[in-house]
Amino acid sequence: MSSITSFYAPLVRDFYARPSDEAAVDLLGKILVRRVDHDVMAAKIVEVEAYFGYDDPASHACRGMTRRNAIMFGPPGFAYVYLNYGVHWLLNAVTESEGTAGAVLIRAVEAIEGIDRMLENRPVGLVHELGSGPGKLTKAMLIGPEENGLDLTDGESELYIAHSDEEPVVGRSARVGISSGQERMLRFFINGSEFISKKI
DNA sequence: CTTACGATCATCT
DNA sequence: GATGATCGTAAGC
Numbered sequence: 001m002s003s004i005t006s007f008y009a010p011l012v013r014d015f016y017a018r019p020s021d022e023a024a025v026d027l028l029g030k031i032l033v034r035r036v037d038h039d040v041m042a043a044k045i046v047e048v049e050a051y052f053g054y055d056d057p058a059s060h061a062c063r064g065m066t067r068r069n070a071i072m073f074g075p076p077g078f079a080y081v082y083l084n085y086g087v088h089w090l091l092n093a094v095t096e097s098e099g100t101a102g103a104v105l106i107r108a109v110e111a112i113e114g115i116d117r118m119l120e121n122r123p124v125g126l127v128h129e130l131g132s133g134p135g136k137l138t139k140a141m142l143i144g145p146e147e148n149g150l151d152l153t154d155g156e157s158e159l160y161i162a163h164s165d166e167e168p169v170v171g172r173s174a175r176v177g178i179s180s181g182q183e184r185m186l187r188f189f190i191n192g193s194e195f196i197s198k199k200i
Numbered sequence: 201c202t203t204a205c206g207a208t209c210a211t212c213t
Numbered sequence: 214g215a216t217g218a219t220c221g222t223a224a225g226c
Contacts, residue, residue, distance in 0.1 A: 049207065058207070068222060086220035088208050105207055135208050145221095177207050197208095 008033045008042060008162030010155040016076030020050035020095040020102040023076075025188050027093065029166035032109055034141040035158045041114030041141050043131055044164070045106060047189040047196040049175045051092070053101030058181035061101035071149060072101040079159060081138075081148040088135025089144045093152055093161065107176070107187070109137045110195035133197045168193075 008031050016023055027045050034041040051059040053072070060069040060082070071080050072094055080092040080103050096102030109131035111118050118130055122140040131137035138144065143159065152160045169191040174182050176197070189196045 051207075060207080063223095066223065082207090083219095083221055085206055085208050085218080087218065090207065092207085103207095107207085133208070139209095175207070179206095 008155070008160075010153050010157075010160045010162055011077075013075070013077040013153045016093060016095045016152075017097050018095065020052055020104055021186060021188075023093070023095045024048045024050040024104040024186070025170055027104055027106075027161070028170055028188060028190050029168040030164050031112070031162040032106065032137075032141070033160050033162050034114075034143065036117070036142050039114055039117045041111070041117055042162075043109035043111045043113075043118075043137065043141065044166075044195075045108075045161075046110050046193040047106075047108035047187070049105040049107055050095075050186040050188070051103050051105065053096070056181055056184075058175060058178040059101070059103075061103075065101075069101070072103050074098060076102075077151065077153040079147055079150045079152055081143060081145060083145070084135065089138045090134045091138050091143050091147075105134060106137065107134045108132050108189070108193075108196045109141075110193065111140070128194055132195055 030045050032043045053061045061072045075098040076094050078094045084090050091106045092103035111130045118140040130140045147159050150159045171191040172185045173187045175187045
């Protein structure tokens with residue numbers, strides 16, 4: 001039992017147990033919830049990218065299981081956090097059924113609660129800048145290697161994703177920052193959002 | 201053991 | 214628009 005009761009109801013595991021692109025689209029508008037100490041930070045997901053397994057050259061899982069990407073092959077609904085360019089920690093939600101690799105990269109969020117705490121973690125002039133990139137939002141919400149493997153369907157978790165009734169208008173484009181697999185339109189974002197990472 | 205590199209960002213020009 | 218930062222992985226020797 002926890003004295004903390006959350007307003008945000010977590011998404012169930014079946015939500016993630018389907019093709020990465022379908023889960024990616026439906027993650028838009030949902031709420032990323034982060035608890036640190038006695039603070040709650042919450043942010044709306046406004047931009048994502050879908051990654052598959054063997055048939056996706058841009059995916060970490062394209063050449064089979066390794067120690068780093070093993071969690072992508074495991075059961076869905078868990079966090080996959082890894083270091084990119086030696087500098088930034090990036091947050092993914094594992095998708096597909098167990099045994100099939102897949103993940104959705106959280107690329108941008110719109111802060112909605114605990115904004116002061118996020119600004120402490122990542123001082124910026126404009127709130128628009130708080131989570132407008134995959135490495136930015138992890139810094140603002142204190143997400144790092146410690147959060148790798150957390151259960152995103154557990155409302156008692158220090159990190160999870162919650163339901164929302166919003167049904168956003170979705171735009172799509174090619175994925176960002178990859179060298180191969182660019183022909184696939186697997187980046188999704190909330191159309192018109194001011195909080196997405198810039199280039200489209 | 202060694203090395204090259206990457207699902208990026210901030211800070212230049 | 215270009216570049217340097219900075220390090221865990223995984224592949225190569």
